[in-house]
Amino acid sequence: MKDSLRELLRYLSAGEVPETLVLACDHNPLPHIPRRVCALHYDACWSGAPLGSLAQILALGVSQIAFVPCSRGEGLGRLLQLGDVVFPGRLRRWETTHQGRFAGKWVEVSQLGVSRRSFLGLSTTCALDLHANWQERSAQAFALLGVSEPPSDLPPAWTLQVGKCSVCGVCVAACPHQALSLTPDPEDADVLALTQDLARCEADGACLKLCPEHTLTAQGHPTWSQIHTGATQTLTEVKTKICPSCRSRFPATAGELCPLCAFRQDHPFGSLMPR
Numbered sequence: 443m444k445d446s447l448r449e450l451l452r453y454l455s456a457g458e459v460p461e462t463l464v465l466a467c468d469h470n471p472l473p474h475i476p477r478r479v480c481a482l483h484y485d486a487c488w489s490g491a492p493l494g495s496l497a498q499i500l501a502l503g504v505s506q507i508a509f510v511p512c513s514r515g516e517g518l519g520r521l522l523q524l525g526d527v528v529f530p531g532r533l534r535r536w537e538t539t540h541q542g543r544f545a546g547k548w549v550e551v552s553q554l555g556v557s558r559r560s561f562l563g564l565s566t567t568c569a570l571d572l573h574a575n576w577q578e579r580s581a582q583a584f585a586l587l588g589v590s591e592p593p594s595d596l597p598p599a600w601t602l603q604v605g606k607c608s609v610c611g612v613c614v615a616a617c618p619h620q621a622l623s624l625t626p627d628p629e630d631a632d633v634l635a636l637t638q639d640l641a642r643c644e645a646d647g648a649c650l651k652l653c654p655e656h657t658l659t660a661q662g663h664p665t666w667s668q669i670h671t672g673a674t675q676t677l678t679e680v681k682t683k684i685c686p687s688c689r690s691r692f693p694a695t696a697g698e699l700c701p702l703c704a705f706r707q708d709h710p711f712g713s714l715m716p717r
Contacts, residue, residue, distance in 0.1 A: 446551060447495050448572055450482065451502065451579075453554050455568035459503040464536050466548070469512035475546040476538070483548045489517030493528055493595040494580025500532060501569050501583035508536035528592045575619075578641050581670035590667070597669050599643035600660035604677040607657055608693060608701070609634045613649035622649060627679070634691065636677045640664045 454463075460480035466472055467487040475481045488509055499507060509518055518535075525533035569586060570579045577597045584592065599621075613636075614622045621642035627633035650658050664673065682691040685700035692700035699707060 446484075446486075447498065447576065448579075449554050450484075450551050451498060451568065451570060452572055453549075453551075454499070454502050454504070455572075461504070462506045462508055463499065463504045464508045464510065466510035466536075467512050469514060470510060472548050473510060473536075475548070477546045479546045481546060481548050482551050484551050487512060487514055487517070489514040489521060491521060492580075493524065493592050494577065494583065496525065496529065496533065497583035497587055497589065497592075498570060498579050500529060501586045503569070505532065507533050509533070510536045524594065528589055529587070575642070575644065577644070577669055581641070581666045584666050585670050591665055596663040597640075597666060598645050599640050599664055599669065600645045601640070601662050601664050601675070602638050602643075602649070602677055603659050603661045604636060605657040605659075606655060607636060607678045607680055608655050608696075609636070609680045609682060609691060610654060613653050613658060616648040616652040617643075618646065618648065619644050632682050632694070633679055634682050635679045637674050638677055639672070639674050641669045641672050 454460075462479070464475060464479055464481040465488055466481070466483050467489075468485060469487060472481075472483060489512065496507060509522070511518065522533050522535065570582050572579075574582070577599060581597070584590075609624060611624055614624050619642045621639045621644075623637050623639070624634050625637060627635060645660070647660075650660065681694045683694045684690070685692055685703055687699055687703040690700055697704055705712075
């Protein structure tokens with residue numbers, strides 16, 4: 443749902459934002475709706491939707507979101523109950539039955555194409571940055587709606603901690619979202635800082651799995667305000683030096699040579715066993 447939500451937002455922002463948006467999933471037949479009602483059929487169930495997705499829709503200017511009841515009624519009931527706390531009066535069930543001769547049409551979100559304005563090269567305005575990832579857009583939406591920290595709905599990003607770091611850079615290269623970086627200290631180029639961009643982190647776990655030292659751990663989640671402000675955290679700072687053999691940087695406390703060159707010196711006819 444999080445990935446395809448961007449197309450839904452782009453569709454809504456390309457035209458006149460409806461006052462009431464009707465949403466339905468695959469678990470029940472689509473009911474007849476009146477004409478001039480904006481109704482979207484989604485291929486995922488809204489009963490388990492995170493509040494961030496709903497906040498993004500409301501931040502565009504939608505006054506109310508009406509959900510067509512589905513077979514997973516308990517999940518939708520919990521969502522509406524939580525929504526009453528965070529977005530009072532803006533989430534409800536769709537209970538209107540259309541008895542007229544001419545009914546409205548459901549729009550398939552999975553088949554949304556390029557909007558007419560985009561096709562003609564005309565500008566469209568959106569309250570959210572559609573180039574940002576899901577949690578960045580959610581943080582923007584919560585800020586626009588005046589919601590500080592919604593209950594029981596934390597950002598998916600991890601707050602990382604690191605133990606003994608060898609500044610090998612494997613975690614930096616492994617992260618597909620460029621959330622980690624190794625940068626030299628402005629006052630001392632021999633000091634490398636491992637920094638995490640909280641807004642870019644999407645908790646896919648590649649850094650934890652591939653760290654050769656197994657020193658990275660996930661310790662909870664950041665706050666939405668940290669995501670919104672683009673907060674970063676310095677995980678560790680390591681004093682380094684250049685290996686005289688291979689010219690790579692390594693921790694200054696590790697010896698005269700980097701660990702790989704030191705092993706080769708001690709075992710000239712051996713090979714380093716994988717961990």
